[in-house]
Amino acid sequence: MSFITVCIIHQSSENLKETLGSLKGNENFIKDIIYTGKVQNKYERDIRFLELNTENRACLRNICIREAKGEYILWLSDTSYIEETTLEEYDQILREFKDVDIIYPNEIIIDLYGEEKIKNYKDWYQNESELIQGLTLEEFIPQWGVLTKKEIFDRIGLFDEDFEDYEFYRFLAFNLKKIKLKHSDESFTTNRITESFIDTSFRSKTLRDFVGIYDWKKEIFPLLNWEKNEKLALGTAYTTIGEKLERYYDLLNASDYYKRSILSFHNQYSLKKLIDVYISMGEFDKALYFTKKQGLKDEEIKKYTAFINDLKKLVQELENFVKKGKIKDLLSSINDIVSVYEGAPIYNILGVVHFILEDYENSFRFLTKAVTMNPEKEEYVENLFEVGKIINKESKIQSLLNRLKS
Numbered sequence: 001m002s003f004i005t006v007c008i009i010h011q012s013s014e015n016l017k018e019t020l021g022s023l024k025g026n027e028n029f030i031k032d033i034i035y036t037g038k039v040q041n042k043y044e045r046d047i048r049f050l051e052l053n054t055e056n057r058a059c060l061r062n063i064c065i066r067e068a069k070g071e072y073i074l075w076l077s078d079t080s081y082i083e084e085t086t087l088e089e090y091d092q093i094l095r096e097f098k099d100v101d102i103i104y105p106n107e108i109i110i111d112l113y114g115e116e117k118i119k120n121y122k123d124w125y126q127n128e129s130e131l132i133q134g135l136t137l138e139e140f141i142p143q144w145g146v147l148t149k150k151e152i153f154d155r156i157g158l159f160d161e162d163f164e165d166y167e168f169y170r171f172l173a174f175n176l177k178k179i180k181l182k183h184s185d186e187s188f189t190t191n192r193i194t195e196s197f198i199d200t201s202f203r204s205k206t207l208r209d210f211v212g213i214y215d216w217k218k219e220i221f222p223l224l225n226w227e228k229n230e231k232l233a234l235g236t237a238y239t240t241i242g243e244k245l246e247r248y249y250d251l252l253n254a255s256d257y258y259k260r261s262i263l264s265f266h267n268q269y270s271l272k273k274l275i276d277v278y279i280s281m282g283e284f285d286k287a288l289y290f291t292k293k294q295g296l297k298d299e300e301i302k303k304y305t306a307f308i309n310d311l312k313k314l315v316q317e318l319e320n321f322v323k324k325g326k327i328k329d330l331l332s333s334i335n336d337i338v339s340v341y342e343g344a345p346i347y348n349i350l351g352v353v354h355f356i357l358e359d360y361e362n363s364f365r366f367l368t369k370a371v372t373m374n375p376e377k378e379e380y381v382e383n384l385f386e387v388g389k390i391i392n393k394e395s396k397i398q399s400l401l402n403r404l405k406s
Helices: 013-021 024-029 057-067 086-096 128-134 151-155 161-173 201-210 216-220 230-247 251-264 268-281 284-293 298-323 327-332 334-340 344-356 360-373 378-390 394-405
Strands: 004-009 030-035 072-077 102-110 116-119 146-149 181-192
Touching: 004 013, 004 057, 024 030, 024 086, 057 072, 057 161, 086 102, 086 181, 128 216, 146 151, 161 201, 201 230, 201 394, 230 251, 230 268, 251 268, 251 394, 268 284, 268 298, 284 298, 298 327, 298 334, 298 344, 327 334, 327 344, 334 344, 344 360, 344 378, 360 378, 360 394, 378 394
Parallel strands: 004 030, 004 072, 102 181
Antiparallel strands: 072 146, 102 116, 102 146
16 A cells, blocks of 8 residues: 655755665555656656755755655655665554654664764654753654654644754754654664755754743753752753753854853853853953953963963964965864864854865855854854855855844
8 A cells, every 4th residue: 555755855866876776665655756856867666856946955845745645755865765664664653553643763874984873763652742851853853764644734834944954853843742753663764964064053043942932841841940949940941051052053142041041040060151152252352251250260260361362362373374375384284273272263264265265165164154153253244245145145144144143
């Protein structure tokens, strides 16, 4: 009985043959196959090539939903593939668990260097609300090899097209209390990583929106002792969110949460996190201010002050290298530099260097990271817009700024 539409999102078409090959053992369950990319060589079975030009994955998913003929949609990219028994295992789950909306497998990730990493996921069936406490859903559920009931998009809505390559997790984040998830513990999807650059601002914005729609005491941080010491619990919650945002390089908003934590319950841990974030942002004067004004021990103040002053000198020296045209010297020493300091000023300098070398795509990536880390630094923003004009990505830059500042 065929009841599944396979939707393959185009990312890197040279791997499409492998993706389609993985469907051979699953044919009995497949009603139709959609590929959002361009027509490739002929294959053994019919495939609908949509030949869509956009790279916005949310848009591609939504078009697939409208085009799908099956009762369920299996989501793959052309960099991923399933096992020959996957859909049989999914079918068994659907027969046993009639209320399931989404089935997800384990994952084998192949990185850019060909190294494999296996991720075994937990079953969240009837405990979906516990995922709210995790805050970062991409750590708990894969996005490829996932089977979704088509009906849920009529019931809940489509993917948010403003969130391009984080669309799946944003959809989950806002609907965890409306859907049933089930893990297929014997299934594995293999996903090849073909792109090293990720715009983490989509993740940061989703997290900041996410914490605004759920109850902190009952749903996000129920394990904190709110009744015994609400100020301490609130300070801990703020710091936890700040740390998650820091992992997404959204240092401006992370600093805001660390400051809220300190105001709620003054503590050395959050204070040091705030100082470290300002250092990473390249806001050395702000880092020095909080180092000296918030009650650190004299020895800690001395260490921070010396470290910050050394970093200021390092950044100045690197900027002078660029002004003097010593590009090769700078690039030859960059690995040693980032082992000491990997802050926004370094990414800005690298962006400028690649701009000079007319490597505009890598310039854009480095400068995007610098702006993500510190969108209030006018120099970084101006540099990013300069390269954005050349490669026609000014609208992407404005969207990035809107996500980080809203």
